[in-house]
Amino acid sequence: MSLGAPDGLTRCWWTGGEAPDPLMAVYHDTEWGVPCHDDGELFERLALESFQAGLAWVTILRKREGFRTAFRGFDPVVVATFDDTDRERLLADASIVRNRAKIDATIGNAATFLATAAEFGSFDAYLASMVAEPPARLPADAAADSIPATTAVSDALSRDLKRRGFGFVGSTIVYAFMQSVGLVDDHLPGCFRYGASGS
Secondary structure (H helix, E strand, O other): OOOEOOOOOEOOHHHOOOOOOHHHHHHHHHOOOOOOOOHHHHHHHHHHHHHHOOOOHHHHHHOHHHHHHHOHHHOHHHHOOOOHHHHHHHHOOOOOOOOHHHHHHHHHHHHHHHHHHHHHOOHHHHHHHHOOOOOOOOOOOOOHHHOOOOOHHHHHHHHHHHHHOOOOOOHHHHHHHHHHOOOOOOOOOOOOOOOOOOO
């Protein structure tokens, strides 16, 4: 748990302690753990979590606007049409993480995302079919080391996403995505967001 920040709010430890990075604080306060049901936003969050693999999350947040511009607002309909010219453009764009495998996965994932959304009516409905239980807050004695990197649910969701053709969706990435979009609630006791994510 982070100590109280200069604004007087107590946040989860990963935001940066008494002097949280402003981007991390805003992300924690307004997005992380808040249920998300918009397919466009879900695609963006899944893509960003994939790009984060091996990097600090603050790096992704600092490049988020660059990502949004480079990937045309993360509209999966548009991203699914990206070709080799787009790939080269992305690899030359210093405003994003220039990793060929992650770029290729994001482009491929767009078409798979659309196919999955078409099958279930929306990608949000697909997630609801895979993660049926509403998120419960952590127990009152939970600490940072209580939060898992993966769960049986993230394992199953990861396997199904891979079966459908998604790339860069290992269980750790999928669990981070679940945290991000409110499929789990991992705000720690003492955090001002504890127990409030679903409200």
